[in-house]
Amino acid sequence: EKGGFEYFMLKEIHEQSKTISDCMRGRMNAEEGWIHLGGLEEFSNKLLDAQRFIIAGCGTSWHAGLIGEYLFEDLARIPVEVEYASELRYRNPIISEKDVVIALSQSGETADTLAALELAKSKGAMIYGIVNSVGSSIARLTDAGSYIHAGPEIGVASTKAFTGQVTLLSMMALSLARKRGTISQTYFLQLLHELSYIPAKVERVLKNENKIKFIASEIKDSANALYLGRGYNFPVALEGALKLKEISYIHAEGYPAAEMKHGPIALIDEHMPVIVIATNRSAYDKIVSNIQEVKARNGYVIAIVTEGDETISQMADSVIEIPDTEEPLTPLLSVIPLQLLSYHIALMRGCNVDQPRNLAKSVTVE
Ligand code: F6R
Numbered sequence: 001e002k003g004g005f006e007y008f009m010l011k012e013i014h015e016q017s018k019t020i021s022d023c024m025r026g027r028m029n030a031e032e033g034w035i036h037l038g039g040l041e042e043f044s045n046k047l048l049d050a051q052r053f054i055i056a057g058c059g060t061s062w063h064a065g066l067i068g069e070y071l072f073e074d075l076a077r078i079p080v081e082v083e084y085a086s087e088l089r090y091r092n093p094i095i096s097e098k099d100v101v102i103a104l105s106q107s108g109e110t111a112d113t114l115a116a117l118e119l120a121k122s123k124g125a126m127i128y129g130i131v132n133s134v135g136s137s138i139a140r141l142t143d144a145g146s147y148i149h150a151g152p153e154i155g156v157a158s159t160k161a162f163t164g165q166v167t168l169l170s171m172m173a174l175s176l177a178r179k180r181g182t183i184s185q186t187y188f189l190q191l192l193h194e195l196s197y198i199p200a201k202v203e204r205v206l207k208n209e210n211k212i213k214f215i216a217s218e219i220k221d222s223a224n225a226l227y228l229g230r231g232y233n234f235p236v237a238l239e240g241a242l243k244l245k246e247i248s249y250i251h252a253e254g255y256p257a258a259e260m261k262h263g264p265i266a267l268i269d270e271h272m273p274v275i276v277i278a279t280n281r282s283a284y285d286k287i288v289s290n291i292q293e294v295k296a297r298n299g300y301v302i303a304i305v306t307e308g309d310e311t312i313s314q315m316a317d318s319v320i321e322i323p324d325t326e327e328p329l330t331p332l333l334s335v336i337p338l339q340l341l342s343y344h345i346a347l348m349r350g351c352n353v354d355q356p357r358n359l360a361k362s363v364t365v366e
Contacts, residue, residue: 002081005146006347007155007343007347007354008154008155008253008354009155009157009159009343009353009354010246010343010353011155012153012154012155012160013160013206013207013336013339013340013343015151015160015204016048016159016160016163016206016336017199017200017202017206017349018162018199019148019149019150019160019163019164019201020149020163020167020198020199020202020332021089021199022149022150022151023109023148023149023150023164023167023168023171023181023197024167024195025149026173026249028032028171028192028195028196029173030189030192030193030195030196032079032234033188033189033192035171035174035175035178035192036175036226037168037171037172037175038145038146039128039144039145039146040128040144040146040172040175040176042144043053043126043128043143043144044322046100046126047100047126047128048179048180049098050078050098050099050100050126051079051096051098051099052078052079052080052081052098052099052100053068053072053079053080053081053099053100053101053102054076054080054081054082054083054093054095054099054100054101054102054120054125055068055069055080055081055082055083055101055102055104056082056083056084056085056088056101056102056103056104056113056116056117056120056139057084057085057104057105057110057113058084058085058086058105058110058113058363059158059242060106060157060158060161060162060239060242060358061104061105061106061110061113061158061161061162061165062082062084062085063162063235063236063238063239064162064165064166064169064235065082065102065104065241066082066087066235066238066348067166067169067232067235067331068080068082068102068165068166068172068173069081069082070232070235070328071169071170071172071173071268071328072172072173072233074173074328075173075174075176075177075182075183075191075328076173076176076177076180076182076183077180077182078180080178081292082278083116084112084127085103085110085113085115085116085117086092086112086366088116088119088120089112089115089116089119093119093244095119095120095123095124095125096123096124096125097123097124097125097126099120099125099126100125100127100128101116101117101120101125101126101127101128102128102129102130102192103116103127103128103130103131103138103142103145103363104126104128104130104131104165105119105129105130105131105133105134105136105138106131106133106153106158106161106165107132107136107361107362108129108132108133108135108136108137108138108139108152108195109133109136109138109362109364110133110135110138110279110362110363110364111363111364111365111366112363112366113138113217114137114138114141115366117141117142118141121141124327125142126144127141127143127144127145128142128143128144128145129141129142129144129145129146130145130146130148130165130168130172130337131145131148132147132148132149132150132153132161132164132170134147137315146168146172146341148161148164148165148167149151149164149299150163150164153361154353154354154361155177155353155354155359156246156247156354156356156359156360157243157246157247157339157342157353157356159243159339162239162335163202163332163335163336166331166332166335167195167198167332169333170191170195170314170328170329171195173328174188174191174192174195191326191328191329194325194329195327195329198325198327198329198332198333200300201323201325201333202332202333202336204322204323205323205333205336205337206336206340207323208213208321208337208340209340211318211320212337212340212341212344213340213344214318215302215318215320215341216344216345216348217344217348218273218300218318219254219273219300219302219345220248220345220348220349222250222271222272222273223250223251223271223273224250224251224252224253224271224272225241225244225250225252225253225272225273225275225339226241226252226253226254226255226258226260226264226266226267226268226272226273226274226275226299227240227244227252227253227254227255227274227275227276227277228254228255228256228260228274228275228276228277228290229254229256229257229276229277229334230256230257230258230280230283230286230287231280231282231283231327232278232280232325232327232328232330232331233277233279233280233330233331233334234254234256234330234354236277236330236331236334236338237254237255237256237257237275237277237337238254239254239338240252240254240275240277240338240341240342241253241254242254243338243339244338244341244342244345246356246359247342247343247346247351247353247356248342248346248351249349249351249356249357250345250349251281252341257287257290258286258290260290260293260294261293265293265297268297268298268299269298269299270286270296270298270299270300272300273299273300273301273302274294274299274300274301274302275302275303275304275338275341276290276291276294276301276302276303276304276316277303277304277310277334277338278291278303278304278305278309278316279304279305279306279322279330279333279334280327280330282327287312288311288312288315288347290302291312291315292315292318295315301315301316301317301318301319302316302318302319302320302341303315303316303318303319303320304319304320304334304337304338305319305321305322306321306322306323306324307321307322307323308321308324309321312315320337321363322334322336330362
């Protein structure tokens, strides 16, 4: 059942090329230039007229939601707020029938997410679900939605569900952007093509596993780790840190790279591994200077770079290459080395990777 892999988590990491393809299957065609998401088409007027989207989720699903915010605002120019479901439900939020609430949940059973949706529904908002488990409580509560079709996720640490959620959000943002006319036909087609190449590029990232294992052996005894990213890769930094803490029990934090100087830089010394996602074209020089700041304080820099990168490769202590893609789609590739890095560190530390202490796969209590 683990398909020859030692743990479900490893199997699920390696499945991602396929699960991302499954998520796209029948819903888009880059050659013909279309995207069609059943749930979205049916309610497209409601979505296009929304005054804002509120994205709600917990944990990894909340991280996917943050990427959704960047996608919807950047491409479709729709205002978005991303909320921890547990906060949304208790803070007397302003929600009306003009809002669309997008729920993200792998299990479809998370108690806080479910309660937040019930609240939003009582205030008249339309609820759109992006869920993995078919027929789950959240899926049943929504007005419309799209399944991510990742198949059962058994490892407690979410991996393929995250990339499925991000794939779905990317398709949704592209479809809405096209309908709203906020991106050109040329850019739309370019992104669509790039999206269709993602599964093959995921395979290429997975080929770096031995290198990642080596890096894992270098930092496995660290007490702390810092993850930095900018723009679309900032939520990936948060996700990388969560993956590490939940399965290896190493304390880790994710930060937007530019925030480092507002506090976390004080933590950096030769014992601090700093994992920098450095693939953004738009902020390349800024990332280079962030890395210089870490190196100047003897931090150990592991950089995720675009294939062929020379500048950062010379500055960092270790690099992991990922194929080039359009910036809005980089999270689908940049998260994969971080999943593998956490997996191998946890394994080397003798942790139960699939069932970390204190954690449950579905958090059905608040
Ligand atoms: C992290 C993880 C959790 C879940 C969170 C939400 O790897 O698995 O943080 O992402 O409990 O769960 P779902 O998506 O089922 O609502």
